[in-house]
Amino acid sequence: MTDTHSRPNAVRATDVPPRTKPSNYPEPFFSRMAGRSKRQLGHLFGLTNFGVNLTTLAPGGVSALHHRHTTQDEFIYVVEGEIILVTDAGETRLTSGMCAGFPKGGTAHHLANRSAGEASYLEIGDRSPDDVVTYPDDDIAATLAPDGRWVFTHKDGTPY
Amino acid sequence: MTDTHSRPNAVRATDVPPRTKPSNYPEPFFSRMAGRSKRQLGHLFGLTNFGVNLTTLAPGGVSALHHRHTTQDEFIYVVEGEIILVTDAGETRLTSGMCAGFPKGGTAHHLANRSAGEASYLEIGDRSPDDVVTYPDDDIAATLAPDGRWVFTHKDGTPY
Numbered sequence: 001m002t003d004t005h006s007r008p009n010a011v012r013a014t015d016v017p018p019r020t021k022p023s024n025y026p027e028p029f030f031s032r033m034a035g036r037s038k039r040q041l042g043h044l045f046g047l048t049n050f051g052v053n054l055t056t057l058a059p060g061g062v063s064a065l066h067h068r069h070t071t072q073d074e075f076i077y078v079v080e081g082e083i084i085l086v087t088d089a090g091e092t093r094l095t096s097g098m099c100a101g102f103p104k105g106g107t108a109h110h111l112a113n114r115s116a117g118e119a120s121y122l123e124i125g126d127r128s129p130d131d132v133v134t135y136p137d138d139d140i141a142a143t144l145a146p147d148g149r150w151v152f153t154h155k156d157g158t159p160y
Numbered sequence: 161m162t163d164t165h166s167r168p169n170a171v172r173a174t175d176v177p178p179r180t181k182p183s184n185y186p187e188p189f190f191s192r193m194a195g196r197s198k199r200q201l202g203h204l205f206g207l208t209n210f211g212v213n214l215t216t217l218a219p220g221g222v223s224a225l226h227h228r229h230t231t232q233d234e235f236i237y238v239v240e241g242e243i244i245l246v247t248d249a250g251e252t253r254l255t256s257g258m259c260a261g262f263p264k265g266g267t268a269h270h271l272a273n274r275s276a277g278e279a280s281y282l283e284i285g286d287r288s289p290d291d292v293v294t295y296p297d298d299d300i301a302a303t304l305a306p307d308g309r310w311v312f313t314h315k316d317g318t319p320y
Contacts, residue, residue: 009252010245010260013237042235045261049233049286050210052261073209075202077173077237077282079257085170092169097239100170101205101212122237124284126209 007046013054013079013122016044025065026152026160029140035061035113041122050126057083057119063111066137071128074102076111081119084112094121104128108136167206173214173239173282176204185225186312186320189300195221195273201282210286217243217279223271226297231288234262236271241279244272254281264288268296 016039023033035058042052055063063076066086077099085092085100088107094100102109113119133142133150140160143151152160176199183193195218202212215223223236226246237259245252245260248267254260262269273279293302293310300320303311312320 009247009249010254010258012258014257041237041259042233042261045235046263046266047233047235047261048263049288050235050284052235052237052259052284073202073207075205075207075210075212075284077201077212087169089169094170097174098170098172099201099212101202101207103206103208106206122282124210124212124235126286128209 007044011041011044013039013041016041016054018056024150024152025140029065029138032062032065035059036063042124048127050124053123054079055121055123057081057111057113059113059116059118061113063121063123065135065140066108066110067133067135068102068106068108069104069125069131069133071104071131072126073104073128074109075124076100077122079120079122081113081117082115083119083121084114086110086112108134167204171201171204173199173201176201176214178216184310184312185300189225189298192222192225195219196223202284208287210284213283214239215281215283217241217271217273219273219276219278221273223281223283225295225300226268226270227293227295228262228266228268229264229285229291229293231264231291232286233264233288234269235284236260237282239280239282241273241277242275243279243281244274246270246272268294 018037023030037056039054078094083094087109131144139155141153145151178197183190197216199214238254238256243254247269291304299315301313305311
């Protein structure tokens, strides 16, 4: 059960501890997320309809595998540093105060920190049911199970 | 129809023009929102599952009437300035980099700019169906119609 009494009224986002599990991906993709750290802001306040994370990328870090969702929308807002947005349309350099949105079924995308310093951004994604994630560049597919967990398989359907 | 070709890859949030209609509330509540300006960032990218706005409050401006949702979650992140968060638990002073979340059915809330300068924040809210908004301090109630529009009535159900 959720203990509503433990929820703060408000917090400084950078004061929230990063989640301990760095990625849900199976290997060899898990290791690629080593430079990524997520502070689960929405979860802290008991939100369930969508997630909000403050995510920090170390130099060389990436936000995710290149991917698109079938039923979920996503949005990112850069808080600090310099990040490269990679989409089917090419690459765009993002700095603090810039944002991008990824409607369901749209371009595949990911963010990469190719700078020498840390970069951080807010990421929002909803929890629409029956979501499927496709990865154009990697042999992996993901399906959102009814219990809210991601099930990862190879593209031929065999499990990881 | 949405013209996907008009969507940018990314934007600087402050470069997005504010929406022209300052509020959906009927009078006398419409006028209370005079100090509020919303840039509809999520809409710009074609997102439909949730909304993301960069909202600016002039000195004396408020985010909304004091309210709570029955099915929608909300989240705010302060980008600039100083904002007072008002909830059932009291008042909390928010500055840049602070955030708060409002799960469905939780405390009523609103933000107020009591400072001498502008303040701005990102606000996220999902579009869960059958939402009802209650306003503890004002004679108004709102219901989300199936077409996505808000229907406002007095608390006794008579229309505005």
